Amino acid sequence: xxxxxxxxxxxxxxxxxxxxxxxxxxxxxxxxxxxxxxxxxxxxxxxxxxxxxxxxxxxxxxxxxxxxxxxxxxxxxxxxxxxxxxxxxxxxxxxxxxxxxxxxxxxxxxxxxxxxxxxxxxxxxxxxxxxxxxxxxxxxxxxxxxxxxxx
Numbered sequence: 618x619x620x621x622x623x624x625x626x627x628x629x630x631x632x633x634x635x636x637x638x639x640x641x642x643x644x645x646x647x648x649x650x651x652x653x654x655x656x657x658x659x660x661x662x663x664x665x666x667x668x669x670x671x672x673x674x675x676x677x678x679x680x681x682x683x684x685x686x687x688x689x690x691x692x693x694x695x696x697x698x699x700x701x702x703x704x705x706x707x708x709x710x711x712x713x714x715x716x717x718x719x720x721x722x723x724x725x726x727x728x729x730x731x732x733x734x735x736x737x738x739x740x741x742x743x744x745x746x747x748x749x750x751x752x753x754x755x756x757x758x759x760x761x762x763x764x765x766x767x768x
Contacts, residue, residue, distance in 0.1 A: 657749025
């Protein structure tokens with residue numbers, strides 16, 4: 618493992634893959650916005666395939682509130698971690714290892730369940746719409762922090 622880290626350090630220095638810590642906030646914002654729009658798009662497209670029942674929209678709002686609250690807390694935690702860094706870090710440090718593992722798990726489960734046709738279309742409609750909009754909100758929070766935090 619030590620040899621790997623040493624080689625990785627040389628690679629980072631040679632190719633100058635470090636960015637200012639504030640730039641990590643912008644990268645996080647862009648990544649979360651793209652993910653959010655893609656997930657929300659899947660949900661909105663699924664709404665076009667199901668019967669328009671009022672409570673599906675309410676469920677989308679409920680999912681948005683639940684995940685939006687969770688992602689808001691997470692974005693604040695990551696912002697504090699990023700601001701505490703020294704001035705320059707590798708561009709992928711907008712997440713920590715735990716967050717990358719959670720992201721991989723969520724993506725694998727979401728894609729796997731959808732491709733296996735286990736979930737009904739109405740579930741994908743309300744859940745993905747709410748989740749995607751909450752992800753996009755986290756992206757907006759990161760971008761807001763990038764603009765207004767001057768550390």
